[in-house]
Amino acid sequence: MSADTHHKTTKGLSGEVLEHTGVKVDKCYQCGKCTAGCPMASEMDLAPSYLLRMLQTGDAKLEEQVLRSFTIWVCLTCEMCYSRCPMSIDIPKMMDFLREKSMKEKKASKKAKEIIAFHKSFLSSIEKTGRLYELGLTLEYKARTMSIMQDVGVAPAMLSRGKLHILPELIKGRSAVSSIFDKTINKNKK
Amino acid sequence: MSRIGVFVCHCGENISATVNCQKVAETASGYEGVVHSVDYKYMCSDPGQTLIKQAIKDKNLTGVVVAACSPRMHEPTFRKACNEGGLNPFMCEMANLREHCSWVHDKGDLTTEKAIDVVRTQVEKVKRNQPLTDIKVPVTKTALVIGGGIAGIQTSLDIANCGHKVILIEKDPSIGGHMSQLSETFPTLDCSQCILTPRMVEVAQHPNITLYTYAELESLDGFIGNFTAKIRKKAKSIDEKLCTGCGLCTTKCPTKKIPSEFNEGLGFRPAVYVPFPQAVPNIPVIDRINCTYYIKGKCKVCEKVCPTKAIVFDQEDEIIEVAVGAIVVATGFGIKQPDFFPEYGYGKYPDVITGMQFERLASASGPTFGEIKRPSDGQVPKKIVFIACAGSRDEAKGIPYCSKICCMYTAKHAMLYQHKVHGGESTVFYMDIRAAGKNYEEFVRRAIEEDTVKYVRGRVSRVYEKNGKLIVKGVDTLLGAMPVEIEADMVVLATAGVANPGAEELAQKLHISYDGYKFFAESHPKLKPIETNTGGIMVAGACQSIRDIPESVSMASGAAVKVACLFSQNELTREPLIAVVNRCAAPLYSTCVGCFLCQSACPYQAIEREEIKDRSGKLIKSIAKVNPGLCQGCGTCVAFCRSRSIDIQGYTHDQVYNEVMALLNEY
């Protein structure tokens, strides 16, 4: 059948992005509007539009750099870039994919250690209890990052305002939740 | 017995790359009635056409099928060739193997099979073609020009100077269009008014031009050479014959605070007004929506002061009917307005303005007499930012195309700013600089090199106001996508050009097509950029796609030539592909039963009654009769006739039926 024959396929990382997220990297014409409005651009190692350009080249070295970048971890998924992009390129969705891949391939930027530690602590809290146990999260995060002193001021204040629970809330469907973890994020582990 | 010739074209490789042309020709040679079948590299070339002419003579052909490109491209070519070869031109049909086959399918058996099928249908059709003769219709040598911008003005003057009559209608109170609003014009920086005003005056004074301002097309009937246009002359509330243009009424009118359209809302005008001092005609109109008298029934100051008693409050719209032979549509473009750029704060911050507003600020006749001042507080902006592609090249905003003129006018604006504000700083945020005209690139370079305009490649994400400054957050993509923030006093948006708001409705009145953005569609993007698909109707200027002045003027002159060509003939020949009611021998005379269903269906009132009488004058029957001058050959009547008495030449029942059957029998 010849109906679809004009559809080209892209290879490399941009091809994977397309396949998994529907985001077409080639649509970006490098106007930079995303970068101009991104609240994190000043802290990124690769500006969002620059990262897109690197993907457009299809150059394996540059793709590697993207997966190892700090940018993908500091992106806040605030959707600012997407909402203003003239070509409607869903950068946050692409970032999600790149993070996941970077993680899987153990390429996550060292600078993102704390951010990843936080995400992991967060998820492990949910995995165990079904919900977020904020005190537990704080403690686990601190253990993971060895940043014992950070936020010592806030916790007592939170406690005194009734904002932190000493004991975790456990949901009945805990096993259901951990089985969700097994079937998704953990399915390739073990 | 039919003797058909089949000619299969390779179109270089355009067809032969996917269709086995030789096989098509061979298969066709086996069809009943086909006596000659060949394939050839370029059928439309001279030798290709000679091939046809020669075969007509040698093989005594009674019909020809050229299997090549779309008939919309070359049917006239091959019909002419047949005629020259001694065959009636209507004994030639084309099979579309290029646009409908080789270009849309991959190489393979299925594609060749399709080509063979298509050729077979045309062979069956052409066997049933009848020799026809062209129809002659008279030409009304008056042109209607719609829209009085620079394009409409130019085309009117050119046609009028060829000695033909022109009726020019303009919806606004004055002609001049957008050009009359401009300050100075790229790439020469000459004053727009200075070059335009003499032409406007020439229009008003030309003996061959009748100008109706404040007028719009109401409806259009007829066809090339013979249109009837109804024009609505909107009530100006002024007797144009009495008014001397003294302007007393406009100065005395107490309702003064109406935002002026001409000044893009940067200034005011009264309720009775002339849009700008050089207006043509220099006769005011009363804006009934804002006039106190029409709102509250009181005032009439203008009436009191008018020395010639020219004010007529109860004047009504007038509809006039004119006969014209050709039409030039020159209704120009529109500019995207507020709320389209919430991220840039347009409509919210008074100092974020459009390019057209900048033109008014820079114009010596504008609200600031040519001084660049902020609308908010009248201060001269020390830092100004221009944002190119504002809305254009923006799929998300529904305008993926490039507006074409804004790169140039932005360079012009920055330049004018630098000339007018000494020590001022201007920055242009751009994506690409599109300056592909004569002296255009040089113009932009001058802005950058001599007038020190800073060009930053990148789009602006947001503009917001803080402490009286406009914070512009952009990016420099040439510095590895580095965010750039500028505190500006004024921001100018190079707003997207779009089709005129009324374009779609006008196109429907004219029965011309338009593209997805509502710009009027040309007949062919390269070879017929001025004609529309409807005979006798041309387009000129920015209504066909955004165009600058030089292009609008060239197109306008081109359109004038097209009109003049038409008017150089006393009679037009039209294709005889029209309806006919059959006639046969007495006593039946025709199978028509006189139900006149066809008459009610015909959109052109082309069907009349014919009374058949015997020798004594006694009425035998009333049957339908087609007026060949009016019939456009749409065929609607045919589908309505139950007794199959009316048929359309070139698409007769017999032809179409056999065309389809030829397809299905083997397919």
Added chain:
Amino acid sequence: MSEFEPKVVAFVCNWCTYAGADLTGTSRIKYATNVRIVRFPCTGRIDYMLLMKSFAEGVDGIIVSGCHPNDCHYTSGNFQARRRWIVFRNLCDFMGIDIRRIQFSWVSAAEGAKWADVVNTTVTTIRELGPYTDYKKVANYFEKEVSHG
């Protein structure tokens, strides 16, 4: 080829859809080879008996396509076509022809990509519906009721 290849005939008007299909070509957009285009001056000219006859002769699907409403080159031919189509629909139902076998659409001279889309969707639909086999019924109807010229 074992797969069922539907036969689809497209009845199109000269001004909009035929030109649109030309544009599909000039834009080199590919579509299914199954379709055969028959040109009419206007959809208003299209005689629905011809559609019936086509089914009787074994076509599997039909596309009727012309100008968008209000855009008809001849003012109103497409409206007339539409009006008659409503009557014709009922006849189809009566004859047992699945309405989905007739695709009515608007494709303007500027809509090259849309034409490819219309063809591809129709071919896909017809492929799913399978070959049209009830034509004998229609053919009989023709024998009895309609005399054509």
Added chain:
Amino acid sequence: MVLGIYPGCSLKGSSREYTESVLAVAKAFDIEIKEILDWNCCGATAAHNLSKELALALPARILALAENQGLDEIVVPCAACYSRLSGTQHELNQHPELKSKVVEAIGMEYKGTVGILNIVQMIDKYITPNIESKIVKPFDHKLACYYGCLLVRPKEVLKFDREEDPQSMDTLMSKLGAKPIDWAFKTECCGAGLTMSRTKTVARLSGEIVKDAADRGAEAIIVACPMCHSNLDMRRKEINEYNDQKINIPVLYTTQAIGLAIGLDRESLGLQRHFVKVEI
């Protein structure tokens, strides 16, 4: 009138006062609120940073629970949870193949039909129509309505208000007698999920927001999201350090503002729990 609620983790912990104020206001308007039983965390930023499937499955379980418990419509006061839940529903409706994967993972039936309201939508639908008669103390203050990123973006999914310069909260506050100010940071991001891992970043982003509101004379910032609240309120010390300036404007939830206007008790609205003292 019964409405489901998905409180989300922060509303049970660090943002208790938000829950308290939502419930107090709902009660005042005779809206019966039913918590989805046995709900789990939506996964927040962490999940969709690390696993797309997980990020879809967690919210899907919540929506499935709501369906099974006979709730047709739920309110999600946390803008972040709202965004995750709406995003999941949208994504799964668009991609049947993903849907079947996710259904497999959660082991429950999921139709995707529950109506999801954010707090402003809920108020607009069920509270605003009856609000006028209930106002006892017009909330006559200059306010900066802060929407944050996830309440209005992306519009393809949420179809709520406009992305630039949204108005819904401003309109709501005007109805309470307030004067919403026009300011520049309505939809700029506060730093959201980076609050612990990159406190400096949060101080910068939230700092700009608080400063602009203060500079333009706002007496309070109104929010509709517990994450925004904790960044703008609990991180005030860091914010003030960043700005090198002590800014004391309080941060209130929309529901707290309504509560004050209709004369509810301050305790019941949880105002005492804020870090920055609420003195209006």
